[in-house]
Amino acid sequence: MNQNERERRHAALYVRVSSRDQEKEGFSIPAQIKLLQCYASEAGFNVAREFSDVETAKQAGRTGFNEMVAFLKRSSACRIVLVEKTDRLYRNLKDWVTLDDLDLEIHFVKENVILSRDSRSSEKFIHGIKVLMAKNYIDNLSEETKKGMLEKAEQGIWPSFAPLGYLNVEGPNGKRIIEPDPAVGPIITRIFKWFGTGNYSVRDVAKKARDYGLIFRKSKDPVSHATVHKILRSRIYTGDFDFDGKTYRGTHTPLVSIELWERAQEVMDHRFEKRHRKVKHDFAFSGLVECGHCGCSLVGEIKKGRYIYYHCTGYKGKCPEPYTREEVLEERFAGLLKRLKFEPDVLAWVKDALKQSHADEKREHDEAIEQLQAEYTRLQNRIDAMYVDKLDGRIGAAFFDHKAAEWRAEQDRIQRRIQQHQTANQSYLDEGVQLLDLANRAHDLFQKQPPNEKRRLLNFVLSNCTWKDGELSAEFRQPFDMLA
Incomplete structure (x- = not known):
């Protein structure tokens, strides 16, 4: 494609910070926009629209993200999205699937990666790992928030919004x-x-x-x-x-x-007490599989006191699908999971790619930690200087106590943010390798787990499971679909 053709290509810019804290840590909206605009100029793209969000991505439904999706669905001329890096664009799997269906060319500027439908399967797989790591990172942030709430609870302080009354x-x-x-x-x-x-x-x-x-x-x-x-x-x-x-x-x-x-x-x-019903049995595959004839769920039922059979609920009328023994379903699921297997050389290659990705991630966390530590020191210097003012009589004790408490609370918040970045630094690579090992051992794990853990494993790896005429069909979730 020559330069004149590239100049006619339109791109959408998307920027996001997950909290006001990130504004202070160098991830601000203006900084991201500047980076993407420079990239667009160098690549010869026309910036058609800019979209931004300042909120968490724990749940899909961000305003700017939704506006961008609607714009891309309407505009056939704009098929390019420019974004700083993976976790700026989507930090849950639903967002990933939404954009994947739009057949876009996505430029992750800081990661030096361009993804499109024509990208190699290895590139898509590594990208899928990054998306899962991004989701795991925000889950870690949620855990850190929960730790702060637990600290308040241990002090006897209700750690959430006030209830009615x-x-x-x-x-x-x-x-x-x-x-x-x-x-x-x-x-x-x-x-x-x-x-x-x-x-x-x-x-x-x-x-x-x-x-x-x-x-x-x-x-x-x-x-x-x-x-x-x-x-x-x-x-x-x-x-x-x-x-x-x-x-x-x-x-x-x-x-x-x-x-x-x-x-x-x-x-x-x-x-x-007379209306309470306790669930007696925890069937491994109840609610996990749909009937291929009518779309209703397959549910478990015990026959003759010990044999577990699955059958269609028949909510939409009489269904021709016969009862199926649990052992048959288990055998079919085990066969699917057996397809998730790395050759040793492929596993080594993917781990090397993760290590390279981890180096980029670590550098960004280190930069954020350095800025947070500087902010912590600045606040401590303020407290020390104000203490001298109190001793010299230039300010009152009450004012000192109020401001010192305010700045120490801010220091506590900074310390928690530093800990979050340090934890993310340490866990990113380990959890990526654990994800790969899970895929490699899924079949063996499945056969050893109790029913509730089998259901949890299948939900993590598979989707859209249907049973029809004695045959099981299912789709592997991304990025496991690259391995099967």
Whole structure:
């Protein structure tokens, strides 16, 4: 393609930061746009549109990303996307599949990679590994957030948004705490008193609460009986709270006594004990396979007390698919997983490619850590200088305590961010190799796992599983489809 033809090619730019913190760490929107514009100019592309997002990609549905997808679907002239690197474009698998269906040419500028439908299978496979690593990275960030919440819980502070009846406020030490809502708190107390008498159902109590004016905080809609049920089960109104499977002694003001809360639990348990059904069996493939005749699910059923058979639910009418023994399905799935096998030389090549990718990733994390450490030192210098001012009488003790607490909280946040980058540095390569080893050992693992783990493994590797006339068909998820 000559230069004149390239000049007529249009490209869309996409930039994203996953949090305001990244704005401070050198990943800002303007910095990304400048990089991509320079690249477009050098490559001779016309920039048709620019799209940006400042939010997490834990869930698909980003505004700028969706606008770009809609634009690319409308515009046949623009089939090129320019982006800084893999985790700027998509950090979950749904985004990857969405763009893959559009037949685009995607330039990952910092990674020096261009992907299109004509790219080699090895390039696509390595790219798939990077997407999975990006998804794993944001999962790691979620874990770090959870650690911070756990620290607050251990201090007796409710670590999330205030439930109905409470408000989020700033405590005396600068930490966010909860305190009773003067308007809603008394209604919550009444809810427990009404239900504790045993004379009202949850629906009755919900109606009385609505009559007293209980509404949702944001939508202003009247509360539902399901919300009242949740309130009655929530321990937080006693002054204690449950978080991450443990009960903590809270420091906030209770709205009901422990005795009243326990009375409400007794009433609730008595009302529902006859309606509770326990799942007796954990079938390995229930809900995993669709019937190829009608699209309904295949479900497990025990016959003669010990044999497990699968059959179509028949929700759409009588289905011709006969019952199938679990052993037959297991044999078919095992046969599919057996196709996931690396030759030793291929495995070594892919691991080398991952190491090269890891070097680029490590350099970027190191740069971010250096900037964060500089920011930490700057804040410490501020605290030290302000302490001297306090000793010299230029500022008061109260002002010093307030500002020092604010800056130390910021230092704590910086330390957590440094730890996140260090963890990502250490785990990127190890987890990539673990992913490859999983693919290589999938067949052996499958045969040794209990039913729930078999289902989890199959869900990770396969999709669109159907059973028809005794034959199993399934698709391998990316990047495993490159290996099968």
